[in-house]
């Protein structure tokens with residue numbers, strides 16, 4: 155099943171080597187950006203150590219042990235993540251009914267569609283009660299596994315007090331216990347935690363890898379897979395979001411904007427943005443997509459086969475004039491600037507207006 159994790163061969167080699175040499179660290183810290191395979195690798199690593207198959211390709215994904223891990227029902231698999239206050243009882247029962255519903259929905263999402271983010275309503279953290287319960291459970295003997303597996307996701311979301319409560323366990327875990335912490339924010343991990351873990355870095359996925367995953371695992375057509383991969387910045391979750399229906403509309407919206415700018419349809423544009431509110435995420439995707447189209451405008455005369463939006467070649471040729479290649483660098487800088495302003499909480503409508511003007515400047519002689 156490790157072969158299903160694409161674009162992280164170095165990490166897989168490292169973990170497989172550690173397994174073969176039986177030199178498994180007591181605690182690992184998987185770090186790197188979102189959507190690059192950290193959780194999946196952690197889960198498969200735990201499964202591989204417990205897989206009952208005699209094949210050299212472990213985890214097999216089908217034996218009784220693998221099965222329990224994949225459905226999160228293995229009694230020796232403990233998975234912690236930031237939650238709202240669950241009002242845990244001393245034996246780990248969730249006392250708050252609404253929190254319970256959200257907790258179950260989170261797990262269901264994680265099992266069935268892990269590339270989608272799940273948001274709790276309310277502020278989340280890895281709570282002291284959850285860590286205390288984990289420490290207590292680690293004192294019991296192992297039920298059936300060869301290795302007990304603990305995965306703590308977004309480990310940066312423990313406050314100092316909670317992290318300190320966990321230090322002793324991290325330093326001297328009970329035997330045959332594998333602890334994997336996961337974070338996207340390495341600088342926010344306390345040095346005391348960091349020094350007790352073996353760090354493992356996950357790099358952003360290469361564009362070609364994202365494209366391949368979209369094409370092979372999600373049946374996304376080549377044109378869309380290529381553009382979604384470009385937008386994604388190596389984050390599979392973004393790529394999938396862009397490639398699903400919403401993604402198509404990002405592309406449509408980008409071409410719509412371009413067309414209106416080309417036809418100087420100022421009033422139409424203003425009425426459109428005042429009628430349809432655009433979320434920050436959608437506007438960010440739109441800016442990224444306009445960057446791809448700008449590239450296409452530069453390529454359409456030079457190397458028409460390299461264009462991402464091949465099906466729009468005719469339109470691109472029509473709007474692209476001889477000054478465009480000179481203007482594209484400024485346009486790309488402007489897009490970057492709008493993205494930064496969006497992060498800095500500048501009013502999105504203002505950004506949309508400036509974006510339209512910049513696009514008019516690009517297209518009109």
Ligand SMILES: [Zn+2]
Nearest residue numbers: 205214217220
């Ligand atoms: Zn197995």
